[in-house]
Amino acid sequence: MEVLVTGGAGYIGSHVVRELMKTPYDIVVIDNLQKGHREAVLAGEFYRCDLADRQKLDEIFSDHDIGAVIHLAADSLVGESMENPQKYYQNNLTAGLNLLEIMLEHNVMKMVFSSTAAVYGSPDNIPIEESDTAKPASPYGRSKLFYEEILADFDNAYGLGFVSLRYFNACGADYEAGIGEDHDPETHLIPLVLKTALRQRDKLKIFGTDYKTRDGTCIRDYIHVSDLARAHILALEKLEEEGESSIYNLGSGDGFSVKEVIEAAREVTGREIEAEPAERRPGDPPVLIASSEKIRKELGWEREYKDLKNIIETAWRWHSSNPEGYGESKTGKEI
Numbered sequence: 001m002e003v004l005v006t007g008g009a010g011y012i013g014s015h016v017v018r019e020l021m022k023t024p025y026d027i028v029v030i031d032n033l034q035k036g037h038r039e040a041v042l043a044g045e046f047y048r049c050d051l052a053d054r055q056k057l058d059e060i061f062s063d064h065d066i067g068a069v070i071h072l073a074a075d076s077l078v079g080e081s082m083e084n085p086q087k088y089y090q091n092n093l094t095a096g097l098n099l100l101e102i103m104l105e106h107n108v109m110k111m112v113f114s115s116t117a118a119v120y121g122s123p124d125n126i127p128i129e130e131s132d133t134a135k136p137a138s139p140y141g142r143s144k145l146f147y148e149e150i151l152a153d154f155d156n157a158y159g160l161g162f163v164s165l166r167y168f169n170a171c172g173a174d175y176e177a178g179i180g181e182d183h184d185p186e187t188h189l190i191p192l193v194l195k196t197a198l199r200q201r202d203k204l205k206i207f208g209t210d211y212k213t214r215d216g217t218c219i220r221d222y223i224h225v226s227d228l229a230r231a232h233i234l235a236l237e238k239l240e241e242e243g244e245s246s247i248y249n250l251g252s253g254d255g256f257s258v259k260e261v262i263e264a265a266r267e268v269t270g271r272e273i274e275a276e277p278a279e280r281r282p283g284d285p286p287v288l289i290a291s292s293e294k295i296r297k298e299l300g301w302e303r304e305y306k307d308l309k310n311i312i313e314t315a316w317r318w319h320s321s322n323p324e325g326y327g328e329s330k331t332g333k334e335i
């Protein structure tokens with residue numbers, strides 16, 4: 001079966017492609033390279049294509065015998081979505097709907113979807129379960145929740161089977177395969193901490209030190225990107241078995257504060273990492289920790305990386321051996 005990965009040149013998508021290489025699935029990748037890197041795509045047929053382009057999508061679906069789609073392509077920054085919601089609804093919903101329409105036209109009825117902890121907003125219960133109320137606090141979170149609802153409607157009406165994976169904080173790298181996190185601009189905590197260790201930045205800003213948490217800084221659930229990526233294979237297998245559509249959290253079940261992450265990074269790198277208190281970042285909930293019991297029970301998913309320092313070490317190895325990330329090259333087959 002051919003599996004189409006949208007956003008496969010991005011951080012998580014490139015790790016999903018890496019995990020797909022260990023399976024019998026054939027791989028097709030679409031990415032517009034707005035954020036992604038051609039070099040990060042280690043296998044499969046690559047198309048530089050925007051999901052908004054119906055004609056190109058139609059050609060790709062005509063040229064391949066696609067059996068399922070893993071849909072990661074999206075804009076995904078909470079803060080940016082507060083300032084520019086139009087961009088988020090346009091890309092995550094309108095372009096995403098284009099993809100669904102083309103899938104229906106070509107009778108491709110299986111999707112694994114990248115959702116997010118941001119659908120929960122500021123949750124009432126910790127750890128968060130999938131049945132807890134989703135009250136997104138940002139246009140980004142809402143765009144992902146709306147897409148899940150569209151998928152449920154398409155399942156009811158057309159029998160499109162889906163698995164939606166609500167990722168918590170993806171981090172780490174498959175440094176042995178030569179892939180890692182390279183966003184421009186970078187906004188995520190762990191790469192910024194490591195860039196500070198590399199002296200590419202003077203100091204790290206800690207966004208908020210007066211939250212009602214154990215040390216006043218926000219707590220998040222950090223999950224290694226390869227563990228996350230492996231869950232997509234399990235989700236594909238579930239869809240192939242014609243199971244019911246499902247929504248799963250994907251996190252570690254452990255929470256670490258911003259200060260704890262910085263301290264762990266100091267230990268891993270053995271370097272000074274200067275950090276200073278700063279204003280809260282709008283849209284940040286104080287605590288997000290997943291219960292991932294459902295995916296463990298139903299799909300047998302387990303983490304390989306259970307220790308935060310191990311996870312940071314994989315990211316450190318990637319950043320320290322690729323201080324400029326992937327560089328500037330943006331090549332790829334355009335059709």
Ligand SMILES: NC(=O)c1ccc[n+]([C@@H]2O[C@H](COP(=O)([O-])OP(=O)(O)OC[C@H]3O[C@@H](n4cnc5c(N)ncnc54)[C@H](O)[C@@H]3O)[C@@H](O)[C@H]2O)c1
Pocket residue numbers: 006007008009010011012013030031032033034035036037049050051052071072073074075076091095114115116117166167168169170171183
């Ligand atoms: N990084 C996280 O911690 C995290 C957490 C929760 C959910 N997610 C979700 O996971 C997915 C991947 O996130 P990531 O961190 O790898 O981001 P990323 O920006 O590295 O990857 C997204 C990729 O999609 C591509 N893309 C975006 N819009 C496109 C379009 N219209 N057409 C074609 N390609 C397009 C980008 O060029 C990029 O390569 C996103 O859907 C994001 O919302 C990420």
Ligand SMILES: O=c1ccn([C@@H]2O[C@H](COP(=O)(O)OP(=O)(O)O[C@H]3O[C@H](CO)[C@H](O)[C@H](O)[C@H]3O)[C@@H](O)[C@H]2O)c(=O)[nH]1
Pocket residue numbers: 076077078116117118167168169170187188189190192204205206207208218219220258281284288
């Ligand atoms: O320079 C920084 C960067 C981040 N932080 C803090 O570190 C924590 C983690 O921030 P990230 O930006 O790394 O991650 P987020 O939790 O904001 O968001 C990530 O995980 C979410 C789900 O939990 C969403 O899906 C989103 O797409 C994804 O980027 C937050 O408390 C943030 O305020 C800082 O203090 N300083």
